[in-house]
Amino acid sequence: MSSPGLRRRTPEPAEHRDALAAALDEVAAESFFAYVEPLDGDVTAGDDAWLEVEVGFAGAFGGALRVVLPEPLAHELHASFLGREPGRTPPDRELFDLAGEFGNMVCGRWLTRACGRRRFNLRAPLVHRSGPPPPDPDALCVAINGRPAWLRIRFEAAP
Amino acid sequence: MSGSGRGTRRPISILIVDDSSTMRAMLKRVVELSGIEVAAVHEAADGNEAIAVLEREPVDALFTDINMPGMSGIDLLRRLARDERWSHLLRVVISTDGSASRRAEAGGLDVRLYLEKPLRPEVMRDVLAGIAAAHA
Numbered sequence: 001m002s003s004p005g006l007r008r009r010t011p012e013p014a015e016h017r018d019a020l021a022a023a024l025d026e027v028a029a030e031s032f033f034a035y036v037e038p039l040d041g042d043v044t045a046g047d048d049a050w051l052e053v054e055v056g057f058a059g060a061f062g063g064a065l066r067v068v069l070p071e072p073l074a075h076e077l078h079a080s081f082l083g084r085e086p087g088r089t090p091p092d093r094e095l096f097d098l099a100g101e102f103g104n105m106v107c108g109r110w111l112t113r114a115c116g117r118r119r120f121n122l123r124a125p126l127v128h129r130s131g132p133p134p135p136d137p138d139a140l141c142v143a144i145n146g147r148p149a150w151l152r153i154r155f156e157a158a159p
Numbered sequence: 160m161s162g163s164g165r166g167t168r169r170p171i172s173i174l175i176v177d178d179s180s181t182m183r184a185m186l187k188r189v190v191e192l193s194g195i196e197v198a199a200v201h202e203a204a205d206g207n208e209a210i211a212v213l214e215r216e217p218v219d220a221l222f223t224d225i226n227m228p229g230m231s232g233i234d235l236l237r238r239l240a241r242d243e244r245w246s247h248l249l250r251v252v253i254s255t256d257g258s259a260s261r262r263a264e265a266g267g268l269d270v271r272l273y274l275e276k277p278l279r280p281e282v283m284r285d286v287l288a289g290i291a292a293a294h295a
Contacts, residue, residue: 104255
């Protein structure tokens with residue numbers, strides 16, 4: 001049914017940078033009582049362990065959102081999301097689930113704004129421990145509660 | 160909405176359906192802190208687990224996510240819409256997908272409220288208060 005004239009264009013990550021930043025701000029503030037600021041310094045600085053989350057999406061366009069954040073930040077977000085005192089180290093199962101839900105919310109909020117009336121589907125988040133995020137000019141690097149975080153959208157080529 | 164007598168409050172039973180255990184824990188905590196009298200809070204990780212709970216427990220209100228592995232929230236709502244046994248069930252969606260077409264799809268499946276994640280705890284508390292008042 002498709003013709004070359006109707007072929008969809010694959011978006012560029014830079015086009016969605018501001019919308020992704022706005023989605024992150026909203027999710028951080030509304031559900032995690034956290035604040036997002038521009039990052040002052042190198043996102044890879046420090047020797048914390050890192051968690052990487054990947055949330056795949058399909059709909060008006062397909063691809064995945066990757067979020068990389070240091071484990072101490074994930075601990076803080078876990079405590080604030082559940083209204084618990086900070087300082088407790090949650091079990092990996094809870095920590096990974098929290099990180100996945102955080103990525104899921106950011107991806108969903110961004111897509112809700114980006115897709116307009118069109119629906120989309122999110123795949124279950126994939127979470128694993130990782131090294132620090134790589135330098136990437138297309139990544140959104142911010143500080144959440146003063147700790148670095150790295151977000152990157154990857155679009156699949158439009159059919 | 161039949162109560163045991165005029166002015167008598169019947170505690171509500173709730174089912175929370177979400178594949179994230181952290182999200183379920185957060186919602187459960189909001190219920191506990193709301194001060195609203197609740198008979199039971201049941202949990203399920205997807206639509207299949209939700210059906211199993213509904214088959215064995217009395218539930219007044221269902222809060223369900225949309226994107227879940229196994230049976231999705233939309234498939235769960237379709238299943239419930241086909242079965243008279245659950246016609247009384249108040250259905251609320253809590254999802255990251257706030258697209259207009261998804262909202263319209265849910266609206267056609269007897270969903271009373273569609274809440275978008277991220278969800279402020281006070282919004283959930285207000286929704287619970289409304290449901291509890293309807294059962295008074």
